[in-house]
Amino acid sequence: MTTAPPSVEERDQGPADLQRAFDEAVAAEERIEPRDWMPDAYRATLVRQIAQHAHSEIIGMQPEANWITRAPSLRRKAILIAKVQDEAGHGLYLYSAAETLGVSRDELLDKLHAGRQRYSSIFNYPTLTWADMGAIGWLVDGAAITNQVPLCRCSYGPYARAMVRICKEESFHQRQGYELLLALSRGTEAQHAMAQDAVNRWWWPSLMMFGPPDDESSHSAQSMEWKIKRHSNDELRQRFVDICVPQAESLGLTLPDPDLRWNEERGRHDFGAIDWEEFKQILKGNGPCNEQRITQRRRAHEEGAWVREAAAAYAAKRAARHGAATTHHNHQDEHRAQHAHDGEARG
Amino acid sequence: MTTDWPLWEVFVRSRRGLSHTHAGSLHAPDAAMALRNARDLYTRRGEGVSIWVVPADAVTASSPDEKDPFFEPSADKPYRHPTFYEIPDGVKHL
Numbered sequence: 052m053t054t055a056p057p058s059v060e061e062r063d064q065g066p067a068d069l070q071r072a073f074d075e076a077v078a079a080e081e082r083i084e085p086r087d088w089m090p091d092a093y094r095a096t097l098v099r100q101i102a103q104h105a106h107s108e109i110i111g112m113q114p115e116a117n118w119i120t121r122a123p124s125l126r127r128k129a130i131l132i133a134k135v136q137d138e139a140g141h142g143l144y145l146y147s148a149a150e151t152l153g154v155s156r157d158e159l160l161d162k163l164h165a166g167r168q169r170y171s172s173i174f175n176y177p178t179l180t181w182a183d184m185g186a187i188g189w190l191v192d193g194a195a196i197t198n199q200v201p202l203c204r205c206s207y208g209p210y211a212r213a214m215v216r217i218c219k220e221e222s223f224h225q226r227q228g229y230e231l232l233l234a235l236s237r238g239t240e241a242q243h244a245m246a247q248d249a250v251n252r253w254w255w256p257s258l259m260m261f262g263p264p265d266d267e268s269s270h271s272a273q274s275m276e277w278k279i280k281r282h283s284n285d286e287l288r289q290r291f292v293d294i295c296v297p298q299a300e301s302l303g304l305t306l307p308d309p310d311l312r313w314n315e316e317r318g319r320h321d322f323g324a325i326d327w328e329e330f331k332q333i334l335k336g337n338g339p340c341n342e343q344r345i346t347q348r349r350r351a352h353e354e355g356a357w358v359r360e361a362a363a364a365y366a367a368k369r370a371a372r373h374g375a376a377t378t379h380h381n382h383q384d385e386h387r388a389q390h391a392h393d394g395e396a397r398g
Numbered sequence: 399m400t401t402d403w404p405l406w407e408v409f410v411r412s413r414r415g416l417s418h419t420h421a422g423s424l425h426a427p428d429a430a431m432a433l434r435n436a437r438d439l440y441t442r443r444g445e446g447v448s449i450w451v452v453p454a455d456a457v458t459a460s461s462p463d464e465k466d467p468f469f470e471p472s473a474d475k476p477y478r479h480p481t482f483y484e485i486p487d488g489v490k491h492l
Contacts, residue, residue, distance in 0.1 A: 086459070133442075140439055147423045150405070156425060157402065213422075220443075359427075363403060366428035 077278055082208035085151035093277055096270065097207050098152050099168070100279065105145035106163045106170035110344050112138045114178040115187065123181060130227050131184060137220050144213040151209045164349050172330060173256050175338030182235050182242075182249035188228015189302075190250070190257040190295070196221045197291045198261065201281035210279075229298070236303045243303075250299070251307040258322075259330045261288040292320050405454040406432040408439075410446035418450050426451075 069088040076083060083089055112135050119135065122128035146156050162168040173191055178184070199221065202214040235246035262268055262284040274280035282290075292311075299306050310323035332338065403425040409418035421440040426432035432451040440446065461468050476482045485492055 086461075136438075136442070140442065143424060143439055144422060150423075155402075216422075359403070362427040362431060366431075369428060 077206050080278075082211060083206050084208045092273075093279075094152050096274060096277070096279065097210065098149055098154055100274075101145055101149040101152075101210055102154075102159050102162070102168050103170060105142050105149060105159065106168060107174065108138050108142035108145060110163075110170040110174045110348060112142075113344055113347055114174055114176070114340075115184060117178050118181060118184050121181065122184075127184075127231070134188070134224055134227065137224065141213075141217045141220070144216055145210075148207075148209040148213045160352065164345070164352065166336070166345065169334070170344075171260060172333040172338065173260050174344060175333050175340045176252070176256055177340050179252070180245050180249060182232065182245040183253070185228045185231035185235060185246065186249035186253040188224050188226075189232055189298070190228075190253045191260070192221055192224040192228060193295065194257045194260040194291055196225060197287050197294070201287075204278075204281060206278035229302070232302055232304070246302075247304050250304050254307050255325065255329075258288055258292070258325055259327075261285075261291065263327065263330070289319055292322050296320055403427045406436070406451045407454050407457060408432075408436040409450040409452070410436075410440055411448040412445055413447055418448065421445075423454060 070090065073083065073087070073089055073093075076087070083093075115131060115135050115138070119128060119131050122131050146159060149159060150156060159168065163170065178187070196218060199214055199218050203211055203218055205211040205214065232246050232250070235242040237243075262271075265271060265283045265285045268284050271280065271283060275283070295306065296311070296313075308323045310321065312321055314321045333341070336342075404427075405423055406426055406429075407423050408421045410421040411418045421436075424432065424435050424439055426435050429451060433449055436449045436451055437446075441449065472478075
């Protein structure tokens with residue numbers, strides 16, 4: 052995007068004025084937009100968070116893609132393909148949002164591939180049975196929605212807008228997962244057991260998705276001040292537990308926590324201690340699938356290189372030819388071609 | 399290697415009768431691919447009946463700051479709004 056040179060006022064504004072304007076905008080619930088001045092740390096925090104979020108979306112395609120060829124019916128298969136395609140879309144919305152902060156897409160992918168930027172630890176668990184497709188939709192996407200709905204009001208405009216689109220689509224993900232588990236839970240004894248097993252394995256990792264407890268969360272306080280984050284990790288986790296308990300009952304499944312019970316006084320559920328050591332080990336790269344996920348991502352990127360190169364070469368050749376013979380006639384052809392594409396987009 | 403596909407801004411007409419609205423952006427090697435990618439990325443659920451893609455570097459933006467003095471000339475002309483004028487009660491169709 053071409054921008055006009057800074058105005059006289061802009062150049063004359065000192066750092067203190069810029070900081071004050073930023074603070075006032077955030078306090079007044081205005082959105083910060085890409086070309087506004089923002090503190091370096093705010094920008095860096097957003098790049099880290101949005102990149103991690105984008106990486107999670109595309110790495111998250113792997114555990115589910117694992118089951119596409121083995122979906123039990125055409126209906127389930129079509130749903131799963133649509134869901135995995137959505138995850139790719141979510142990754143793209145988020146990479147675009149990150150790019151408005153002045154980083155390039157290639158740079159972000161390189162950092163993911165080099166292990167210098169993270170993705171959500173949840174995707175380092177394996178998807179062992181078909182029921183995992185249900186548990187991921189219900190619990191993992193459910194936790195993601197609980198986390199992401201407040202992000203729709205994030206102070207950074209492009210991130211907030213991406214989250215609005217994503218949250219709308221996540222709702223389908225969660226509901227299809229719930230429906231899938233319900234079908235299994237009401238099925239044969241073996242199917243019911245499979246559903247219960249999947250919930251048993253995904254419950255605790257889903258609770259970990261909200262991040263470390265508030266007193267150990269290094270970025271939380273600053274992010275809340277900047278209104279990137281609206282609620283603390285523990286608050287969102289509690290909200291998720293309270294939502295899930297009755298949903299599990301309707302499924303006819305149990306949650307694998309002997310300490311889970313209603314606390315009349317608090318008006319919320321008490322739940323057992325989370326194994327944070329497991330979480331730390333996964334962050335360190337020692338989870339069951341860390342190696343597999345990143346290897347597969349690198350391979351997909353490398354094996355797709357020729358496609359990217361061929362498309363770029365084709366575009367360059369066409370542009371050169373077009374530049375060589377720009378006539379009125381050619382322009383009309385081009386115009387017609389555009390319209391043909393318009394028609395296609397409608398179908 | 400880095401191919402650096404250019405960035406495109408995507409505008410979607412959600413239904414006939416409405417104007418195209420900015421939906422987001424994407425990378426693509428050329429206009430035709432940008433349109434296809436935009437369809438897959440921004441209209442997976444019938445969100446559009448027509449798409450425009452524009453090279454991002456073809457967009458000229460007004461200023462680096464959205465509260466720019468560029469827009470000030472309109473701020474001191476309240477008489478451009480119908481509510482500026484006082485009309486006696488009871489006068490109809492005005």
